[in-house]
């Protein structure tokens with residue numbers, strides 16, 4: 001699957017879910033995409049254990065496969081880690097970096113996310129760099145500054161609109177069943193777009209911006225129609241292929 005910059009992105013982050021029998025969900029998606037030529041980039045991020053198998057069955061399909069995280073180094077004594085070079089070798093095109101669940105549980109700084117992303121770019125991988133504030137930060141009204149800082153510190157100089165996608169995922173909306181309001185999404189995506197433009201971070205261009213946090217088939221139409229929202233990063237709603245197909249149909 002070739003990343004097309006000019007059409008929306010629907011990305012499914014399976015997190016720590018999926019076994020070999022989840023092939024049926026992937027086959028269902030492949031069939032849907034074959035028979036309904038949707039003008040979008042559809043990508044699944046399975047756990048590492050399923051990447052090779054899913055790559056094999058998605059070859060020649062319109063479904064992209066990516067990794068949910070990576071190490072910042074190329075190789076070495078890092079037990080339990082997977083490097084961008086290995087992810088590329090397994091056939092992936094995309095990598096999510098800086099997901100809040102990883103930033104929080106492993107106490108990862110934006111500086112580390114930047115290093116991961118840079119290494120991915122050096123391996124010709126496209127990164128989805130995630131940013132998002134927690135509830136407390138939003139309640140204090142510090143969310144715009146917080147996101148600007150995360151962007152500034154997480155985006156490497158190797159980034160361009162062809163190899164980088166930004167995902168705004170407010171932590172308080174992830175897995176809560178309740179997405180951010182259309183107004184909150186609109187204002188934050190406008191802020192991100194203005195910030196990246198003013199800082200000339202992408203050379204007077206804006207990369208694709210995704211929203212993530214409780215996207216489902218009931219709210220996807222509305223969310224995808226918001227200004228500066230070029231797609232969605234979907235967690236729970238991507239595990240069942242029929243639900244995920246309904247989300248894809250909102251493109």
Ligand code: PGA
Nearest residue numbers: 174175213214234235236
């Ligand atoms: P959710 O997860 O759709 O289950 O809220 C989104 C994400 O964490 O990427």
